[in-house]
Amino acid sequence: MGLRERKKQRTRDALVDAALDLFLTRGYEATTVEQIAAEVDVSARTFFRYFASKEDVALSLTAEEQDMFLAELVTRPKSEPPFTALSQSMRAMLGILRELDEAGTSRILKARRLIHSTPSLLAGGMRLVRENERRLVAEVARRMGVPPDDLQPQFVVSLFVGIGLLCLNGPTEDLGDMARRYEDLLTLAERSLQPGWDLPVRPGTAGAVPPAR
């Protein structure tokens, strides 16, 4: 990798770190892009060449996590039922995050605290989650061998994403806490659902959809 690439990466990382620190100390709205850029000795115009918006810099880590999660899912063996594959993907991702160095985990925890204490960032984060949800549905539908507009994969993914969001509601000071909360929620879900609920319904096996009362 050339000097140019490394320099760009360093600038990008510096902008993320400076932004997270300023956002957490002075507040998101109270911090201007100019201040972030100044902290890295860069013009505000350059900031916008790295990040599409002020929001983007705050959500960049979350966006990376979403991509990681989808990548984990496609590596799961096709023999796993969909919900199991989703759960295992999440466990794998949490494992990867725990292998990060101090600087890495610090950045991630900072971003989490920031997002969940800033309503407008929470909105942006939800947009990312929903965009990823669409990709997850496509992948799960593929695994189940049904068209992507089938309700069942949508239901499975929606349920799983809901659990992921609940996971973030609790304290997020520690990745271990989060993993534990996640397992609690999975246990609750397993207890609530019928065995095999996430397996494709083979036509003719079950009766037709009963009429709504």
Next chain:
Amino acid sequence: MGLRERKKQRTRDALVDAALDLFLTRGYEATTVEQIAAEVDVSARTFFRYFASKEDVALSLTAEEQDMFLAELVTRPKSEPPFTALSQSMRAMLGILRELDEAGTSRILKARRLIHSTPSLLAGGMRLVRENERRLVAEVARRMGVPPDDLQPQFVVSLFVGIGLLCLNGPTEDLGDMARRYEDLLTLAERSLQPGWDLPVRPGTAGAVPPAR
């Protein structure tokens, strides 16, 4: 109600209608607040006295629906299990929406189409949903007689909200279509869940939480 109040309400409605029409024809980003205000013969400054932001005017109807839904929930008899109460609240709200006059339903359908074709508005809409989710959890926890940080009411509400969101993914040209899609999803959920899954777990009735596999 005095003349002053009526005049304000008319201005507000006119701003919403003008905004929705301009957003849908020229696009959300391409429409300026100045254009919306001009359409109603009002200064841009006045627009911001009615709506906190350009986004706010697009989401105002959705925000009202959220409030309506919560209001319906608190009227449900306490004998109903939580998920049933949520479902019935949704049915009640859909019923109310269907009783609106032509102008009313037109506004609502316009807002829906707009939001679901504009990523930044989708994000804002999700923020509203999540804020309401917190209030719903509080109410459901109260009904179940458990503390609001208990995982079970959070799980029940999350599952229900997920269904509501899936409902909006489909075509939204018609309130009837939406109601039908909603019933399909409820049927799928009923088939997937254990009987009594949303009843409070009485300590000692069920065994200890089984270990995660």
Next chain:
DNA sequence: CAATTTAATGTCAGTCGATGACAGATGACA
């Protein structure tokens, strides 16, 4: 009804986020 209080609106000035255009600087590479 006239006087006074109260609230809504318009105008103006200013900040900040974001983008396009152009010129200068700097790493890549023959």
Next chain:
DNA sequence: TGTCATCTGTCATCGACTGACATTAAATTG
């Protein structure tokens, strides 16, 4: 070393949003 592609800073501009102040019009009171 010299050329080329890319990165960066400066400048100008737009649009969202806010505070301050003056103006207008509804509400209230004597």
